[in-house]
Amino acid sequence: MEMAKEPRAEVTRRAIINSAATSFIHDGYSSASLNEMCARAGVTKGAMYFHFSTKEDLARALVAVYSDKILSTLGAMPEQSGLGIESLIDWTFAASKVIATDTRAKAGARMMQEIGRRNGVSDSFMADIAKHVETHLDQAVASGDVQSEISMDLVAQNLVMQLRGLQEEAAGDAQAFKGFVQALNVWWQLALAALVPVSRRSYFYEFLRRRTDRAQAEFAG
Amino acid sequence: MEMAKEPRAEVTRRAIINSAATSFIHDGYSSASLNEMCARAGVTKGAMYFHFSTKEDLARALVAVYSDKILSTLGAMPEQSGLGIESLIDWTFAASKVIATDTRAKAGARMMQEIGRRNGVSDSFMADIAKHVETHLDQAVASGDVQSEISMDLVAQNLVMQLRGLQEEAAGDAQAFKGFVQALNVWWQLALAALVPVSRRSYFYEFLRRRTDRAQAEFAG
Numbered sequence: 001m002e003m004a005k006e007p008r009a010e011v012t013r014r015a016i017i018n019s020a021a022t023s024f025i026h027d028g029y030s031s032a033s034l035n036e037m038c039a040r041a042g043v044t045k046g047a048m049y050f051h052f053s054t055k056e057d058l059a060r061a062l063v064a065v066y067s068d069k070i071l072s073t074l075g076a077m078p079e080q081s082g083l084g085i086e087s088l089i090d091w092t093f094a095a096s097k098v099i100a101t102d103t104r105a106k107a108g109a110r111m112m113q114e115i116g117r118r119n120g121v122s123d124s125f126m127a128d129i130a131k132h133v134e135t136h137l138d139q140a141v142a143s144g145d146v147q148s149e150i151s152m153d154l155v156a157q158n159l160v161m162q163l164r165g166l167q168e169e170a171a172g173d174a175q176a177f178k179g180f181v182q183a184l185n186v187w188w189q190l191a192l193a194a195l196v197p198v199s200r201r202s203y204f205y206e207f208l209r210r211r212t213d214r215a216q217a218e219f220a221g
Numbered sequence: 222m223e224m225a226k227e228p229r230a231e232v233t234r235r236a237i238i239n240s241a242a243t244s245f246i247h248d249g250y251s252s253a254s255l256n257e258m259c260a261r262a263g264v265t266k267g268a269m270y271f272h273f274s275t276k277e278d279l280a281r282a283l284v285a286v287y288s289d290k291i292l293s294t295l296g297a298m299p300e301q302s303g304l305g306i307e308s309l310i311d312w313t314f315a316a317s318k319v320i321a322t323d324t325r326a327k328a329g330a331r332m333m334q335e336i337g338r339r340n341g342v343s344d345s346f347m348a349d350i351a352k353h354v355e356t357h358l359d360q361a362v363a364s365g366d367v368q369s370e371i372s373m374d375l376v377a378q379n380l381v382m383q384l385r386g387l388q389e390e391a392a393g394d395a396q397a398f399k400g401f402v403q404a405l406n407v408w409w410q411l412a413l414a415a416l417v418p419v420s421r422r423s424y425f426y427e428f429l430r431r432r433t434d435r436a437q438a439e440f441a442g
Contacts, residue, residue: 030250113389114249114334114335118249150410160386161408162379162382164385165382168334168389182378183382185375186376189371190371190412190415192415193411193415194410194411194415195411
C-alpha cells in the first residue's frame with residue numbers, strides 16, 4: 001500500500017509554518033526574522049512570499065491553528081452527556097495539553113496575545129469559548145451538580161479570564177509553564193468549593209485530583 | 222507663591238511619553254508610528270531621539286510607569302493592619318482603577334504583554350505581586366479569616382494569574398474593559414466561598430459588594 005503523497009506546495013507551506021512557530025516563540029512577533037525562518041525551513045524568500053505575503057500573515061496562520069485546535073478540543077466534549085463539570089475539567093486540561101505539547105499551537109497562543117487583538121480575533125475567540133463553557137455549566141445546574149447564587153455566565157467569563165492568564169503564561173518558556181497545571185487545579189478547587197453542593201463535593205475533588213495527577217505526569221514526561 | 226517650573230527637557234519627555242501611550246493603545250507595538258508620536262507631541266524626531274533611542278525604549282518606559290504604579294498601589298496597602306483579605310480586595314480594585322483611568326499605565330499594561338516578556342520583566346513583575354499577595358494571605362490565615370486546605374501560595378499564584386488575564390483584557394479597548402470589575406467580583410466570590418469560614422462569610426460578601434458597587438460607579442463616571 002502506498003501513502004498518499006502530500007503535494008509539494010503543502011510540504012513547503014508546512015515547513016514555513018513550523019519554522020515561523022519556532023521563531024515567534026523564541027523572539028516574539030516584532031523581533032522574529034523572516035530570513036531566519038526561510039533558512040531554517042530550507043526555502044527561498046520567493047517561496048515564502050508565494051504562501052505568505054507578510055509577517056502578519058504568518059502570525060495569523062498560527063493564530064488560526066491555535067484557535068482551531070482549542071475550539072475542536074472543546075467541541076469534542078459531549079454537551080449532551082450530563083457530565084457538565086467533569087467535561088469542563090477535562091476540557092481545561094486538554095486545552096492546556098495542546099498548548100504545552102504543540103509548537104504551532106503554542107506559537108499561535110503567543111501571537112493571539114501580540115497580534116490577535118487587531119480585528120477582534122482574540123475577543124471573538126474568547127467569546128466562542130465562553131459560550132461553550134456556559135452550555136456545560138447550564139447542564140451542570142440541570143443535573144444538580146452546581147448550586148450557587150453566582151450566575152453561570154459570570155462564572156463562565158471568569159474561567160475564560162483565567163484561561164486568558166494561563167494562555168499568556170503558557171505562551172512563555174517552559175519554566176513559566178510549570179505552574180500552569182497547578183494554577184488550573186487551584187481555580188477548580190475554588191470553583192468547586194463555591195459552586196458544588198457539599199454532598200457531591202468529595203467526588204469532584206477526587207475527580208480533579210486524578211485529572212491533575214495525570215496532566216502533571218504527562219507534562220513531566 | 223510661585224510654582225516650581227518643570228525643566229524644559231522634562232516637559233518634552235512627558236509629551237513624548239503621553240503621545241506614545243496613545244499610539245501604542247491604538248495601534249499596538251509593531252504598528253505604532255514614531256512619526257505620528259512626534260507629530261502629536263509637537264516635537265521633532267531629533268528631540269525624540271534625544272530622549273529615546275528606539276521604539277522599544279519608549280515601550281519599556283511605559284512598562285516601567287505601569288509596573289511602578291501597580292506596585293506602589295500594592296505597597297500602600299498596610300501589611301501590618303490585620304486586614305489581609307480586605308486589603309487584598311481593596312488592592313485588586315485599586316489596581317484595576319489605575320489601568321482603567323491612567324492612559325500611560327494602560328499603555329504600559331499592553332506593552333507588558335507585547336514586549337515585557339523579553340528579559341523577564343513581565344515574569345519578575347508577576348513574581349513581585351505574588352510575594353505581596355502571599356504576605357496578605359498569610360495575615361488573613363493568622364487572623365482566622367481564612368481556613369482552607371489549599372496552600373496560600375497557590376491561591377496567591379491563582380489570583381496573579383487572574384490579574385494577568387484582567388491585565389490582558391484591560392489593555393484592550395473600553396468595550397473589553399467593561400467586564401473587568403465583574404470578573405474580579407466573581408473571582409472573589411469563588412475565593413471567599415472556598416477560603417473563608419462560614420461564620421465570617423456574610424461580612425466579606427457585603428464588603429465585596431460595597432467595593433464592587435463603588436468601582437462600577439467610578440468606571441461608569
